[in-house]
Amino acid sequence: MSQTTPTAPENAAPHRYTAALAADIEARWQDFWERHGTYQAPNPTGDLAGDPELAARPKQFIMDMFPYPSGAGLHVGHPLGYIATDVFARFQRMTGHNVLHTLGFDAFGLPAEQYAVQTGTHPRTSTEANIVNMKAQLRRLGLGHDQRRSFATIDPGYYRWTQWIFLQIFNSWYDEDAGRARPVDDLVKQFESGERPTPGDRAPWAELDAAGRADLLGEYRLAYASDAPVNWCPGLGTVLANEEVTADGRSERGNFPVYKAKLRQWNMRITAYAERLLNDLDGLDWPEAIKLQQRNWIGRSEGARVDFPVGDAGRKITVFTTRQDTLFGATYMVLAPEHPLVGEVVPPSWPEGTRPAWTGGHATPAEAVAAYRAQAAAKSDVERQADAKDKTGVFTGVYATNPVSGERVPVFIADYVLMGYGTGAIMAVPAHDGRDFAFARAFELPIRCVVEPTDGRGTDTAAWTDAFDSHEAKLVNSRGEDVSLDGLAVPDAKAEITRWLAERGIGEGTVNYRLRDWLFSRQRYWGEPFPIVYDEDGIAHPLPESMLPLELPEVEDYAPRTFDPEDADTSPETPLSRNEDWVNVTLDLGDGPRRYRRETNTMPNWAGSCWYELRYLDPHNDRRLVDPEIERYWMGPREGAPHGGVDLYVGGAEHAVLHLLYARFWSKVLFDLGHVSSREPFHKLYNQGMIQAYVYRDSRGFPVPAAEVEERDGVFRHDGRPVTRELGKMGKSLKNAVTPDEICTDYGADTLRLYELAMGPLDVSRPWDARAVVGQYRLLQRLWRNVVDEASGAVTVVDEEPDEETLRVLHKAIDGVTQDMANLRFNTAIAKITELNNHVTKVRRVPRRVAEAAVLLIAPLAPHIAEELWRRLGHEDSVVHHPFPVADPAYVVDETVTCVVQVKGKVRARLEVAPGVPEAELEALALAEPAVVAALGGAGVRKVIVRAPKLVNIVPA
């Protein structure tokens, strides 16, 4: 489809609002704003302090999720959110707020590095070029950003503080008793004084050597290195966080397969904050869907830990269950194949009574276990899930003891139990769990019903075809030597058995979370270096603050080097490790110069976005990440926002559990350590919808350029051949991208801004319709013509009072637009401005008051044309800080209302009546209407419902 381009001859009307005139107006006002610093927001420690009028204004901190400066540039889908926040910010300025609105760049990350590997261009070079391009694209849109506050996460002056925050986290531990993070020094003091004994079988603090102490503190630090199995992605040459791996075991970026590998990696103890991350969601103004996703990701479940003794060496298997009430129904146990206990307890031969089905055909338990483990390890997560339906497993040769019934229960290993959840071990209750039921059927294990079914199937499990699950029913078959749950309802039984277990020290009620710690290191070049060095004993030392920023060194070779995850002697080679001069250093960390090796992993690209809202507040502060007074002013807790945070944060829903969870976590650590007054980074979150586009594919499924497709009689053709059409994302590879630059050139930025917002509600996805853009262009043309004569350029407004009807239209528009803007309903705001403009277009002679109000109403949406018309109307000031019109309530109500007269619910007549018309009068008027009389057809009236002044409904007899 060809682009509809207005091509009106310029000479026909020299002062017509054309794309060329729009371009001229827009460039001029963008320069004006820049010269005058129109969008600079004063801080409480600066300009604000000396200006009582400004200081009295309420503040608004309005943010977008900042962009990654990709080389592909922007398409029209990208700026939707930026336009929306800009309109909202402009509205807030005009309604008397001190508004902070700016935009930075999230510039570390894989694409720049991949590009560098391909082309040899340094990532900084390409990234900075991309930033320049993107800034130019964004400038054309007329976004009112405080440019002094913009930065990129790759600026050393910024990542200095990212590293600084890492050090704060490294130097903290979570004090469960206090319910907050505290400096590690406090913990050391507790160990030194003996107030806190060293845990487990460790020696007392005084007897530990440096390595022992470092190791112990590592168990507490909020940032710690550990050797756990991690997600290794050979395709990206790095490990990934759980949040970056999709459900089918592939990398979120690039869609490469991900494998488990055991590597020493940095982690952040986000699990310590699970409860607070969950609870504080309640105080946030976020879409319920996003809150729900975070709740699911955190995955809180209440239940109990129960110990099952195994063997004679005092060993036990600890399980987590949410159904401790069904303990009497636990007829076997299952461990995850990777469970460490398995190797310790496997006996040399199959015990008496081992069923053939349990052994997997192996001669000894050790052989069976080894074979099953090997089989499980060979499977990727994808295969493991695909095979999920058939329950496989093997007997370990070991029996444990059910602590309530004293019964011997066989212990299996099976795929369907995951090492990463709970304790990696379960008690299996086949009667009341579908997975256990399937496994028990496959392995001929006993099934015992311990909760009375309410569906009439009875307690004889032999006839069952599935597990029974009910939380309202009563317990049966649950009588032990000194405890009985029989007859108790499920919740009571839970409480009773939990108490019983706790009394004997063999279990306790607990809360389990699905959330895992956050894997925080990457084997890549283009990220923040860790401010960590290792001494000759391999002990990690934080760099002192004075050595920050630790700048990313130049390297020749950015390429990641893969390795063999099977071979324990190999590990990924990080790009930074190849730079021996940088890695090996002599530093004085307080005890004289010593040799150290630097950490060569880099931080994940989430690090820079975890705290950037704070840096906008005080971007040039080189003594602190943010001045406390400034932070309190913009971010602090306040009425309606009990945890503090940004007033409005707009971005895509794809960050629901990544960026938004990590940023909340860092916020809470900084709060605990006293660096900020806000517990939450983002008080109000809004997810903008996606701008979709049609993707046209040829018979082989390859996208063809959307702009070249022609439609005839509902058939789409490219080069004469039929193509298929589907609605999808907009993108270069799909050949359907429309850029903001081309729309700006064809119509102007104000038209683009209006069209993007007029398409529909901000949070709904909708297809881009190239033809429809012209509708908003026409609105601006009509508005222009209502003020400026197209032939002469003279201002045509008249200094007359508007008539009564125009006043009502005007004030209803002001009232509606004000409400819509405040609620981010820009589509309906635009419709109301259009109605007003259509009305005055008909009037022809436009009263100055009405024209000025219309210009101010549209100013947040179309700022360039508004500034231009405002100036031509004779005003010296900018509309940016001019007060928004205020509706006069006297004109918001109608003089007369249309009253609908229904007969039996069908509209038969309309009456024009005064708003205050008495009911009896209205009823009489309605019954006298000829159409009503006709509709009644002589039938009597049974009932008349009068809802004055809008409706009368007559029910015939």
Add this chain to the structure above:
RNA sequence: GCGGCGGUGGCGCAGCAGGUUGACGCAGCAGACUUAGGAUCUGUGGCCCGCGAGGGCUUGAGGGUUCGAAUCCCUUCCGCCGCACCA
């Protein structure tokens, strides 16, 4: 499978503390200005029947509550998104 959101003209949508369905825009149709126009302006505008006056139908489908349902309740279908052996 579980959870969430949503189905209204040819299209994007508006209306939802029950009360005129279709605001606003695109496309369409008619007209104006024009050498011409895919520019601009004016008008029109759900669907069906009817020359017309007018009548009937209509908010995914079916049912319910009500004088009255797009809006509330139940059942069902379709679409999109998230999670998924979570013990």
